[in-house]
Amino acid sequence: MTGIRATAGRYALSLGAGIAAGLLYWLMGVRSPAPPWPALLGLLAIVAGESGVRGLLTRMRSARTRPGPHPGPDHAGHGTPAAPAAAPDPAMTHGK
Numbered sequence: 001m002t003g004i005r006a007t008a009g010r011y012a013l014s015l016g017a018g019i020a021a022g023l024l025y026w027l028m029g030v031r032s033p034a035p036p037w038p039a040l041l042g043l044l045a046i047v048a049g050e051s052g053v054r055g056l057l058t059r060m061r062s063a064r065t066r067p068g069p070h071p072g073p074d075h076a077g078h079g080t081p082a083a084p085a086a087a088p089d090p091a092m093t094h095g096k
C-alpha cells in the first residue's frame with residue numbers, strides 16, 4: 001500500500017505545481033502557449049505513452065525471468081557427448 005500512496009502523493013504534488021503555475025500565469029497576464037483543449041489532449045497522450053512504455057517494460061522483464069525450455073539432445077547438438085581427442089599420428093611427428 002505504501003507504493004500506491006507514494007505515487008498518489010507525487011501526482012498530487014504535480015497537480016499542485018500545475019495549478020500554481022497556472023495561477024502565476026493568470027496573475028502575470030501571460031497567455032497560455034497552447035489552447036486548453038489541445039494542451040489537455042497532449043498531456044493525456046503523454047500519460048498514455050508513459051503507461052504504455054511502463055507496461056511494455058514490465059512485460060519484457062517478466063519474459064526475461066520466466067524459465068524457458070532447457071536444451072536437450074535434440075536442440076542443435078546440445079547434450080551430445082564430445083568426441084574423444086584423436087591420438088597424434090606417429091608418422092607426422094617422426095622428424096621432431
